Amino acid sequence: MSLYTDFSLRLLLYLGAVRADGWATTPDVARTFGISVHHLHKAVQGLARAGFVEAKQGRAGGVRLARDPAAIRLGAVVAELEGTGCLIDCGRGPCPLARDCLIKHALDAAERGFIRELDRFTLADILAHRTGATLSGLIAAGRAGREASSA
Numbered sequence: 260m261s262l263y264t265d266f267s268l269r270l271l272l273y274l275g276a277v278r279a280d281g282w283a284t285t286p287d288v289a290r291t292f293g294i295s296v297h298h299l300h301k302a303v304q305g306l307a308r309a310g311f312v313e314a315k316q317g318r319a320g321g322v323r324l325a326r327d328p329a330a331i332r333l334g335a336v337v338a339e340l341e342g343t344g345c346l347i348d349c350g351r352g353p354c355p356l357a358r359d360c361l362i363k364h365a366l367d368a369a370e371r372g373f374i375r376e377l378d379r380f381t382l383a384d385i386l387a388h389r390t391g392a393t394l395s396g397l398i399a400a401g402r403a404g405r406e407a408s409s410a
Contacts (some may be wrong), residue, residue, distance in 0.1 A: 260337065260341065261340075261341065262298065263298070263301060263302060263305070263340065264336075264337055264340045264341055266292075266294055266298055266299055266301075266302045267302040267305060267306055267336065267340055268333070268336065268337075269288070269292050269294070270288055270299060270302050270303065270306065270312070270322070271306065271311065271312070271324070271331065271336065271382055272382065272385060272386065272390070272391075272394055273288045273291060273292075273394065273398070274288075274312065274322065274323055274324045275324060275328040275331075275382045275383070275385075275386045275391075276386060276391060276394045276395055276398060277398060278323070278324055278328070281321075281323060282315070282319075282320070282321030282322065282323050283321050283322055283323065284320075284321050284322075285299045285300055285303060285321075285322065287401065288322075290401055291394075291397050291398060291401050303322050305340055306336075306340075307322075307325075309336075309339045309340070310325055310326070311324070311325055311326060311331060311336060311339075312324055312325050313325045324382075327383070328381060328382035328383035328386060329381050329382070329383040330381070331381055331382040331383075332377070332378045332380070332381055333377040333378065333380045333381070333382070333385070334373075334374040334375065334376070334377035334378030334379075334380075335378065337373075337374060337377055338374050343370065343374075
C-alpha cells in the first residue's frame, strides 16, 4: 500500500473523529500525524474525487467527510485509491511467461482477499475501537497546544 493511501486513511480517521466539529484543516491533520501538508493535500484531492470527503478552499475552507463513517468501508477506499491489479504490473514490458503465468493469478487472488478482509471494517468500526480513543486524545492535545501558544 502506498504512502498516499496510508495518509488518506489517516485523514479519514481524523475527519471521522472530529465529525461533529464540522470542517477540519489540513495543517491540523498534518500536525496530528506528523506528515507533510503537501502530501495531505493530494490525499484530500483523491478522496474528494472519489466522493469520500468534501473540500472547500479559502479562508474558511477545510475538509470533512462526505459520508457517514459507517458507510465508508476500508476495502472500498483502498481499492479506489490504489486501483486493482496493483501487486504486479504485467503490462510493463514483454514477459515470456505471460501466457502461462500462475504468479499473476496468485497475486490477483491475494489482492482480492486483502480488499475483502478490509471491507469487513468500516471507518465507524475503527473509530469505535481504542484507535478512536487514542486519536481523540491526540487531537485534544494538539488543540490544547495551539490554544496555549496563541494565548
